[in-house]
Amino acid sequence: MVHSPKEDPHPGALVRTAEQARNIARGFLLVSAPNGGSGAEAVLLVVSELFANAVQHAGGVTGFRLEAGPGTVTVAVDDASTRPPRPHSLDPRTPGGFGWHLVQELSADVQVKVHAGGKTVSATIRCPTGVGRQPSAP
Template identity: 60%
Template sequence: MIQAAEEEDEEHESLHEAHVRNAEQARIVTRAFLAEVGPIGGPDAEAVLLVASELVTNAVRHAGGVTRFRLVAGPGTVTVTVEDASATAPRRWRRTPDEPCGAGWRLVRQLAEDVEVSTRPGGKSVSAVVPLPPET
């Protein structure tokens, strides 16, 4: 399920791409990735899992599905990138108490130290850089 991709940039410890169709698959791939890159557990792993899950859920729910899923471990971070076929940028939904959705984008922005949305021919790319504490 996980395919290693070649990366010339030496600052990245590990890079993986996988084909995912839903949030459950994203969490499975992300857990395996985190296990490969080192002992990342507890709230730090949960933050990365939540960001991956929410970005994939948003792509499925609002943009017709995921066209690319990528995880990159760098010094003190994991970057989650999800691409889809819609050029419409994510936006914060106005929730009402009876609506079960609308908090995902806000959570991604709270958990990530940086979020970038870029359009490209045929869709967009959303990348979230999730900080990890330094290894002790």
């Protein structure tokens, strides 16, 4: 199951804020991972962080996708910058700088793909989904 809000047929449906992205992710998780528990919470945190990082450090989001796989949910955020994310040193006296570390900690896999139009940051989170499960025998 894949959801790409950028391709939503409704005018003005492009996701512009982290709050909108989280709301879309909640709806996606209700369908693809209704029993996702802490995995679903991790997905929402990763959506927030990737979206906020793209807005703050890369000029904004140009694409946003969610994909459910067997026991996983992948969050992909596109932006127009070709600069890959950089971890900041963790200093509790300095605000910020924790997001990239949080994404890496919550994700089973994180990939950054630079392309002509910018980059895509994808994070795969372990989350119980209905994808790839065999139906129970009666």
